[in-house]
Amino acid sequence: MRTNEKLWEIAMAMYRQMYKEAEPSADIDKLMDSGETQEPNWFMKYYLDQDRQIEIMEEHFNKNKCDKAERKVLSKEMYLGCSPKGYKND
DSSP states (O other): OOOHHHHHHHHHHHHHHHHHHSBSOOOHHHHHHHTGGGSTTGGGGOBOOHHHHHHHHHHHHHHTTOOHHHHHHHHHHHHHTTOOBSSOOO
């Protein structure tokens, strides 16, 4: 299994793509630099369909040739971390 640092790089690449495609679109690095990500539930301001989020994760798993254990760690980060919300409020 890769180091935690390498897995974090993969997770950040996933977050970058998700927020780039989110509504509204955002640059996760700029959000982190501005301190917005320190606010409670900041990620709830952004939406990206859950199916698209799963597609992005699969793309990165395949691109990085992640094994089963790495996929589990990264999936847990995406589902329990700060991914955009996957549903729209009606």
